[in-house]
Amino acid sequence: MTIGVIGGGAWGTALAQVAAESGEVLLWAREPEVVDGINRARENIVFLPAVPLSPVIRATGTLADLTGCGMLLVVPPAQHLRAVLAGLPPIESPLILCSKGLEAGTRKLMSEVAAEVQPRAPIAVLSGPTFAHEVAARLPAAVTLACGDEAVGRAVAEAIAQPFFRPYLSTDVVGAEIGGAVKNVLAIACGIVEGRGLGQNARAALISRGFAEMTRFGLAKGARAETLAGLSGLGDLVLTCSSTSSRNFSLGKGIGEGRAAAELLADRKSVAEGAYTAPVLQQAAREIGVDMPVVDAVCALLGGEAAVDDVIGGLLSRPIRAEN
Numbered sequence: 001m002t003i004g005v006i007g008g009g010a011w012g013t014a015l016a017q018v019a020a021e022s023g024e025v026l027l028w029a030r031e032p033e034v035v036d037g038i039n040r041a042r043e044n045i046v047f048l049p050a051v052p053l054s055p056v057i058r059a060t061g062t063l064a065d066l067t068g069c070g071m072l073l074v075v076p077p078a079q080h081l082r083a084v085l086a087g088l089p090p091i092e093s094p095l096i097l098c099s100k101g102l103e104a105g106t107r108k109l110m111s112e113v114a115a116e117v118q119p120r121a122p123i124a125v126l127s128g129p130t131f132a133h134e135v136a137a138r139l140p141a142a143v144t145l146a147c148g149d150e151a152v153g154r155a156v157a158e159a160i161a162q163p164f165f166r167p168y169l170s171t172d173v174v175g176a177e178i179g180g181a182v183k184n185v186l187a188i189a190c191g192i193v194e195g196r197g198l199g200q201n202a203r204a205a206l207i208s209r210g211f212a213e214m215t216r217f218g219l220a221k222g223a224r225a226e227t228l229a230g231l232s233g234l235g236d237l238v239l240t241c242s243s244t245s246s247r248n249f250s251l252g253k254g255i256g257e258g259r260a261a262a263e264l265l266a267d268r269k270s271v272a273e274g275a276y277t278a279p280v281l282q283q284a285a286r287e288i289g290v291d292m293p294v295v296d297a298v299c300a301l302l303g304g305e306a307a308v309d310d311v312i313g314g315l316l317s318r319p320i321r322a323e324n
């Protein structure tokens with residue numbers, strides 16, 4: 001079976017490298033220079049440079065070429081998922097959604113978007129603590145593989161599992177998606193704490209209180225608590241809130257150091273999903289009456305509406321309340 005990968009960014013390329021351990025891989029990339037670089041030089045010089053890619057990975061710039069693949073790993077930035085899936089003919093093989101975010105405008109989860117655009121495809125979600133460069137280097141990692149249909153989930157997990165890449169099965173698609181989307185916003189907050197030099201105690205407090213926000217929002221949307229406390233939730237939150245390898249954390253660090261979010265975002269070629277998810281998450285939380293003060297703080301700073309010290313002062317002076 002050929003495994004298809006949609007998206008030639010860092011994560012799509014790293015996942016192609018994982019899939020290539022067990023068979024042929026066809027990767028769709030939007031940029032002709034990425035397609036050409038993979039086919040000719042076995043390297044994605046734009047998004048994952050200096051990683052020699054497997055010779056069984058072929059790249060294409062034509063989405064329809066992926067129609068015959070046995071399963072498709074879908075890895076564009078969240079805001080482009082709808083357009084990319086709409087560019088495919090109707091698909092009946094499993095779509096494994098690997099993007100982390102909520103769609104602007106509709107406030108929908110990636111699985112909801114995919115179900116609208118490709119209604120005949122079984123849908124799974126792959127999410128967890130996974131920096132692309134580590135996975136591409138075959139360093140050990142574990143992910144949540146969530147699928148409403150247990151048999152499809154198991155078949156997908158067995159097709160992509162490797163000794164260094166271990167999927168754990170779940171049927172909680174919503175929980176797996178919410179963890180990945182929310183942690184990106186919280187990672188920006190942790191980066192701000194780092195950039196402002198507020199110390200490791202503050203970062204640990206933020207991770208804990210951020211996790212409380214993720215849990216409140218997730219439970220209200222139908223996620224299971226154990227999924228939020230697992231690899232795709234708390235696991236990914238801890239990773240992303242602790243390292244400048246995270247684009248979201250780095251964005252926050254720049255803001256904490258006093259640079260404008262708009263300027264930092266304009267400089268990027270790679271995606272910091274939390275910047276796009278934050279306002280969508282804020283609206284979604286308000287809609288269902290869930291309090292997310294850390295997310296509100298990140299939104300204020302991304303929008304350039306307030307100064308870092310004022311926002312942090314506001315968070316610290318909230319009324320005393322019970323922890324749970």
Ligand SMILES: NC(=O)c1ccc[n+]([C@@H]2O[C@H](COP(=O)([O-])OP(=O)(O)OC[C@H]3O[C@@H](n4cnc5c(N)ncnc54)[C@H](O)[C@@H]3O)[C@@H](O)[C@H]2O)c1
Pocket residue numbers: 007008009010011012013029030031047075076077078080084098099100101130131132133269270271272273
């Ligand atoms: N990089 C990681 O370590 C990692 C790990 C897990 C999950 N993810 C998730 O994977 C998704 C993709 O991230 P990435 O790191 O591979 O991307 P990236 O930042 O490496 O590259 C940017 C990607 O955006 C694509 N892009 C830009 N404009 C586009 C458009 N108009 N239409 C379609 N695609 C467009 C580019 O082709 C490229 O694939 C994100 O949701 C991210 O949160 C990333």
Ligand SMILES: O=P(O)(O)OC[C@H](O)CO
Pocket residue numbers: 100128129130131132184187236239240245246247248249271272273
């Ligand atoms: O670089 P980030 O912040 O997009 O994080 C990458 C992955 O989501 C980590 O699991």
